[in-house]
Amino acid sequence: ATLGAAAPVLAQTVLPAPYVSRALDAVLIPINADVRRAFDLEAEDSGVLVLATEPGGTADANGILPGDVLGGVGGRAVASPEHLDAIVYWW
Numbered sequence: 001a002t003l004g005a006a007a008p009v010l011a012q013t014v015l016p017a018p019y020v021s022r023a024l025d026a027v028l029i030p031i032n033a034d035v036r037r038a039f040d041l042e043a044e045d046s047g048v049l050v051l052a053t054e055p056g057g058t059a060d061a062n063g064i065l066p067g068d069v070l071g072g073v074g075g076r077a078v079a080s081p082e083h084l085d086a087i088v089y090w091w
Helices: 003-011 033-038 081-088
Strands: 019-021 028-031 047-055
Touching: 019 081, 028 081
Parallel strands: none
Antiparallel strands: 019 028, 028 047
């Protein structure tokens, strides 16, 4: 596959704004259909996608890497980056 064929589809994609998670010291983006398509995620992936982690921060110290999908934390499903922060703070 070439990027040329995908370019029109990606040009029409509007990704959600990135979110800086203070609980994880990471940059997250909520997963929706456009994010699945742009980052070539699986159809069943849900929750948030990790875009970046702060070296030595909470995510980094716990083995969370850019590109990881966080669908749940502490046995609770993640609905959004803000929800993930609330779960981590509560936990």
